[in-house]
Amino acid sequence: MKFVVEELATWIKPEQRQIKESNWFDSSVLNLSWVPAMQRRRMTSFIKMALLSAHQVSTQGNYANLPSVFSSRHGDFHKTSNLLVDVVNDQPLSPTGFGLSVHNAASGLFGIIQGNTSATNAIAAGAESFIYALVDGFVRLADNDQQHILIVHTDEPLPDIYAQYADEQQIAHSIGLIIRAPQKGEPHFSLNKVFNTGMEKSDLPMSIQCAKALYERSNTLLVHNTLEHDWQLTYHA
Numbered sequence: 487m488k489f490v491v492e493e494l495a496t497w498i499k500p501e502q503r504q505i506k507e508s509n510w511f512d513s514s515v516l517n518l519s520w521v522p523a524m525q526r527r528r529m530t531s532f533i534k535m536a537l538l539s540a541h542q543v544s545t546q547g548n549y550a551n552l553p554s555v556f557s558s559r560h561g562d563f564h565k566t567s568n569l570l571v572d573v574v575n576d577q578p579l580s581p582t583g584f585g586l587s588v589h590n591a592a593s594g595l596f597g598i599i600q601g602n603t604s605a606t607n608a609i610a611a612g613a614e615s616f617i618y619a620l621v622d623g624f625v626r627l628a629d630n631d632q633q634h635i636l637i638v639h640t641d642e643p644l645p646d647i648y649a650q651y652a653d654e655q656q657i658a659h660s661i662g663l664i665i666r667a668p669q670k671g672e673p674h675f676s677l678n679k680v681f682n683t684g685m686e687k688s689d690l691p692m693s694i695q696c697a698k699a700l701y702e703r704s705n706t707l708l709v710h711n712t713l714e715h716d717w718q719l720t721y722h723a
Contacts, residue, residue: 487624488676488722489665492634493543496697497535499658510701511659521599528586529595531658532562536592536640537599539662544600544636549664551602553626554636556593557609557619559691560644562586567645592640613654613710615639616661616693617717620677627667634666639693653712654689661697673723675700680707680718687711 496511516534518526520541529537536556544552565587572579585591590608597606607626611618616639623635643649643656668674688695688709699706699719708717 487621487678488668488674489620489624489627490668490672490674491663491665491700493546493662493664494697494700495539495542495662496694496701497539497542497660498694501658510698525595525599528582530562530565530586532558532564532640532642533586533592533595535642535658535660536638537596539640539660540592540596540636540638541662543662543664547664549634549636551604552634552636552664553604553630553632554593554596554602554606554638555609555619555622555626556590556596556606557611557615557637557639558589559610559612559615559641561589561610562591562642563648564642564645567647592638596638613692613712614717615641616691616696617677617708620665620696623665624677627665634664636662636664638662641691641693654691654710657691657694659691659694661693663700673703673721676718676720676722678718678720679715681715683707683709683716685709685716687713692717 498511498513500513516538518534593606607622609619619637623637626632640660642658644652685707689711692708692710695708703721706719
């Protein structure tokens, strides 16, 4: 699969000291001043991160009514975890809390706030969630004659009660990008699944590995310690 990245923005929570300071990501205070205050107050940090990244890239160019893909490995799991605790304690569930915990809540809120009526998908594919968001975006570019696709990936550290099951570094981050199909002879990226590379595995989320490589326009083998295969990201200048 081949694609061009027109816009890219990566946000990593300032307290996440696993990631060394660099100019390829943003760690400023979340600024959602463009969201009405009443809606902002109801949002979790997960939703705010996703909306920030979506807004950062979609307002950079002359984009309107972008179709989108929102991905996350765990979704807004802190809200889901609180709902599960309420179930265990025989407490009534908040309809609003449940509505904002589902995997497509961020994309739905983005569409409402921006007046975006285009189709959106929500992707959860384990450690490869960001990779399959790219795959989904590529397929839609190829099959639906879309000119641009907005892709947003967001994840937070697992709630404490689930931390023992973590198989990668727990880093609060959000990535937004806009992709399109390349023109003949134009510089672009390609992404392919590869096997038996012998590359040492990593516990850094693949989304962060990929965002850094996209920013640097570098050739990178994306690996994860839970996978038997890898993904080769190549920049064709």
